[in-house]
Amino acid sequence: MATINKKELVDTVTGQLQARGIGITHDVVARIAQSLTGGITDSLANGDTVAMRRFGAFHVRETKAKVGRNPKDPGKDVHIPAGAGVKFKPGKELKERVAASLHVLRERSA
Numbered sequence: 001m002a003t004i005n006k007k008e009l010v011d012t013v014t015g016q017l018q019a020r021g022i023g024i025t026h027d028v029v030a031r032i033a034q035s036l037t038g039g040i041t042d043s044l045a046n047g048d049t050v051a052m053r054r055f056g057a058f059h060v061r062e063t064k065a066k067v068g069r070n071p072k073d074p075g076k077d078v079h080i081p082a083g084a085g086v087k088f089k090p091g092k093e094l095k096e097r098v099a100a101s102l103h104v105l106r107e108r109s110a
Contacts, residue, residue: 006030006033006037007030009033010026010029010030010033011026013029013033014026014029017029040058044058044059044060044086047060048060052091053091054091054092054093054094055090055091055093055094056088056089056090056091056094057088057089057091058086058087058088059086059087059089060084060085060086060087061084061085061086061087062082062083062084063082063083063084063085064082065079065080065081065082066080067079067080068080
């Protein structure tokens with residue numbers, strides 16, 4: 001399985017837009033991508049939910065403080081403080097497209 005980084009995603013989007021006749025440069029698309037991720041990050045840091053129709057929604061979720069165990073010394077309790085994390089709930093179109101790609105995953109792992 002391949003991992004796509006931000007530069008490769010920007011390259012892909014730039015190519016798609018240019019193929020549609022939209023005169024946009026790689027630099028502009030990179031700045032838009034940076035602004036988009038920055039805006040999502042800022043909104044989540046403020047406790048907001050970020051929803052993008054057909055793609056999905058990001059939301060902040062609080063985790064409660066708990067007592068865990070140290071795997072190297074199971075007899076000792078380890079305090080795990082409360083925190084916050086980001087959760088993603090995929091939208092309908094994303095779920096359908098990913099579900100339809102099962103054959104691709106199987107081909108890559110074979």
